[in-house]
Structures are given as C-alpha cells and as structure tokens.
Amino acid sequence: MTTAQHKIGSGFGATSTAAEVLAGIDLTGKLAIVTGGYSGIGLETTRALTRAGAHVVVPARRRATAEEALRGFENVEIDELDLGNLDSVRAFAGRFLASGRGIDIFIGSAGIMASPETRVGPGWEAQFATNHLGHFALVNRLWPAFTPGARVVSVSSRGHHYGPVRFDDLEFRQGYDKWLAYGQAKTANVLFAVQLDKLAREHGVRAFALHPGRILTELVRHLDRQELVDAGMVDEAGQVTGGAKTPEQGAATQVWAATSPQLDGLGGVYLEDCEIAEPAPADGGRTGVKDYAIDPVLAERLWTVSAELTGVDAF
Numbered sequence: 138m139t140t141a142q143h144k145i146g147s148g149f150g151a152t153s154t155a156a157e158v159l160a161g162i163d164l165t166g167k168l169a170i171v172t173g174g175y176s177g178i179g180l181e182t183t184r185a186l187t188r189a190g191a192h193v194v195v196p197a198r199r200r201a202t203a204e205e206a207l208r209g210f211e212n213v214e215i216d217e218l219d220l221g222n223l224d225s226v227r228a229f230a231g232r233f234l235a236s237g238r239g240i241d242i243f244i245g246s247a248g249i250m251a252s253p254e255t256r257v258g259p260g261w262e263a264q265f266a267t268n269h270l271g272h273f274a275l276v277n278r279l280w281p282a283f284t285p286g287a288r289v290v291s292v293s294s295r296g297h298h299y300g301p302v303r304f305d306d307l308e309f310r311q312g313y314d315k316w317l318a319y320g321q322a323k324t325a326n327v328l329f330a331v332q333l334d335k336l337a338r339e340h341g342v343r344a345f346a347l348h349p350g351r352i353l354t355e356l357v358r359h360l361d362r363q364e365l366v367d368a369g370m371v372d373e374a375g376q377v378t379g380g381a382k383t384p385e386q387g388a389a390t391q392v393w394a395a396t397s398p399q400l401d402g403l404g405g406v407y408l409e410d411c412e413i414a415e416p417a418p419a420d421g422g423r424t425g426v427k428d429y430a431i432d433p434v435l436a437e438r439l440w441t442v443s444a445e446l447t448g449v450d451a452f
C-alpha cells in the first residue's frame with residue numbers, strides 16, 4: 138500500500154510546545170471547538186489557541202469543573218456535552234448550529250482510557266462510545282457549520298497499537314479487556330480521520346489524527362499505582378518517568394495539526410511529535426501508525442457501522 142505517512146521535515150519535535158508551534162500564527166476571528174478542552178492536553182490546547190486569538194468553545198461533561206479550570210481565560214465559551222449520550226450530542230450541536238457561527242477548527246481531545254467495563258446508551262462499550270461514536274455523531278451533526286479551510290483533529294494514541302477495530306465484536310460481548318477496548322477506540326479515531334478526510338476534502342475541510350505523546354494527566358484515573366508503574370508512566374516512587382511530555386508539549390501536535398501551514402493540502406494522515414508519522418515498523422516497537430488504522434477499506438466500513446449505530450451521517 139502506498140502511503141502519505143512520511144515525515145515532511147517540520148522542524149518541530151517531541152519537546153516542542155503548543156505556544157512554539159503557534160509562533161507567528163494569528164488566529165484572530167477563528168472559532169475552535171475543543172472537546173475535553175478543560176483538562177490535561179485539552180486545557181493546554183485551549184490556552185494556546187485563545188492566546189493566539191481564537192475564540193474557543195469548550196463543551197464540558199462537568200460544567201462546574203470546566204468553569205474552574207478555565208477561570209481567567211479570555212475568548213472561551215463553555216457549554217455542556219456528554220459524548221457518551223447521543224441526546225446530549227444532538228442538543229449541543231443544535232445549540233451551536235442555532236448560533237449561526239462557522240467552525241474553523243475542531244479538536245476531539247476528550248477521552249477515557251482503560252475504564253472498567255461500562256455500558257452507555259443502548260449498551261455500548263464506554264470507551265468506543267465516548268472516544269469514537271460520540272465524536273463521530275458530533276462532527277456529523279456540526280457538519281453544516283464547518284467553513285472551507287477548516288480542519289478536524291482526532292486525538293488518537295499510540296494505544297492504537299493495542300489492536301484493530303473488532304468488527305465482529307465491537308461491544309466486547311465476548312469478554313472485556315480494558316486495553317483492547319482502548320486500542321479499538323483509538324484505532325477508530327484514526328480510521329475516522331481517514332474517511333472524514335476523503336469525504337470532506339472536496340468541501341475544503343481536512344482531517345488529521347495523532348498521538349500526542351505520553352503525558353501524566355487525569356486520563357490515568359482508572360489505573361492504580363502498580364498499573365502506572367507497569368505502563369511506564371511513573372517509577373516506584375511515584376515520580377513521572379523520563380520521556381514523558383509536559384501538558385504544553387503534549388498539546389503541541391494537535392495544535393500543529395489544527396493550524397500549521399506546513400500541512401496545507403494534506404489530510405487523512407496520523408501525526409506524532411509535530412510530524413507526519415512513519416508506518417509502524419513490522420518488527421514491533423511502539424512508534425508510527427499501524428496499517429489497520431489507515432486502511433481506507435476499514436475506514437469506510439467503520440464509517441458505515443458508526444452511521445448505522447448513531448443514526449447520523451452528514452454525507
């Protein structure tokens with residue numbers, strides 16, 4: 138398979154910060170929606186985008202928490218959204234569309250990881266539902282508001298290496314594994330960007346997926362200390378281990394994806410460390426993008442299944 142997954146020499150890297158990739162970029166007059174934009178790397182994304190002049194809408198599952206986290210931010214608007222609840226997705230999208238405004242940047246940074254088996258909506262597995270289906274329904278419902286030149290950024294993870302989308306058991310009815318479920322959801326985030334880019338390109342809208350790096354945030358809320366050690370997040374003393382990024386560095390790749398002129402004319406690719414990622418090496422290792430995450434046939438199949446499940450398809 139030929140692939141666009143090759144470095145372009147961005148000049149940025151793993152230690153670049155969101156502010157650094159935005160240097161010289163003026164986002165005055167631009168509107169961004171950032172799910173999860175009040176915690177972890179989403180919070181730093183909101184900070185960087187607003188400082189560059191953008192107006193940022195942050196739809197929050199916990200409004201009071203968002204108000205506290207974003208206190209003092211200028212150009213931020215908080216609304217309510219639970220990605221695990223399609224009624225909530227429809228309601229937020231309806232409120233936004235009724236405002237008559239256009240969307241220049243959409244960043245799906247909200248997510249959960251390795252949660253205990255949880256069912257939402259009509260019995261959907263919560264990681265797939267929250268991380269993928271909720272964002273799928275939201276972007277499709279918001280589609281009429283996207284402006285030509287807009288970008289959609291799907292925050293995936295190196296966790297997509299844990300496994301592909303399991304089309305024969307999407308909901309883990311045959312035994313739940315919290316890491317395989319995270320892997321499936323994060324693979325779905327990449328496939329979503331691949332198919333969205335194919336469909337949206339002719340309208341001037343491009344989509345990207347990415348791994349932000351390893352950053353110690355609230356994302357690990359479902360892991361105990363030993364699991365954090367085993368995952369290489371902290372050492373036995375509870376200290377963040379080497380190689381971890383700060384939240385400002387962790388936000389950089391999604392901000393770069395959303396704004397960089399270096400990506401003009403590109404889309405449907407997976408990024409890491411403010412670069413287009415290379416294909417994952419066949420002999421293992423945890424870098425790059427897996428074939429099954431960028432396969433256009435699987436991307437189209439996931440789109441069809443997601444549209445059937447959510448009842449939404451803007452195309």
Ligand SMILES: NC(=O)c1ccc[n+]([C@@H]2O[C@H](COP(=O)([O-])OP(=O)(O)OC[C@H]3O[C@@H](n4cnc5c(N)ncnc54)[C@H](OP(=O)(O)O)[C@@H]3O)[C@@H](O)[C@H]2O)c1
Pocket residue numbers: 172173174175176177178179180196197198199202218219220221245246247248249250267292293294295296348349350351352353354355356357
């Ligand atoms: N941190 C890392 O090392 C790392 C590595 C690879 C990929 N990622 C990806 O990066 C993204 C952001 O992670 P993070 O580290 O910034 O995590 P975080 O600090 O836990 O932030 C996640 C955000 O998602 C929101 N969220 C969770 N469930 C939601 C729902 N049902 N509806 C609406 N919002 C919901 C959370 O809101 P509440 O707090 O109100 O629940 C929170 O604002 C995730 O997609 C994650 O998979 C992170």
